[in-house]
Amino acid sequence: MKFKPLHDRVLIEVLDSSEKTAGGIIIPDT
Template identity: 55%
Template sequence: MAKINFRPLHDRVVVKRIDAETKTKGGIIIPDSAKEKPQEGQVIAVGPGGRDETGKLTPIDVKVGDRVLFGKWSGTEIKLDGEELLIMKESDIMGVVG
């Protein structure tokens, strides 16, 4: 995992998608045109956290290196240093795998 030169703000997280399987358990090869974008990724960078009503900083629960699950339409796709990444709010992450 290469270090990126980007620091997300507030409660935002940068995630790199983990490639989906190209073959089903039954041995059927899935063509690129039929593949869905994976909904699993690895956290590359995290912001400092959000603020509550009193202005107190609430830290983010995920950390760099975590494998996370997120919704199909979560986040904003960006290209940074030639890599396709997603920037999303921590609330878009459904959970940590493992």
């Protein structure tokens, strides 16, 4: 899984919530 998060916080939230759309797009809970 490779992507460039706008902020390290986004990456942490993604790993914590593991929220993804069917297309695989990461949707952090902001």
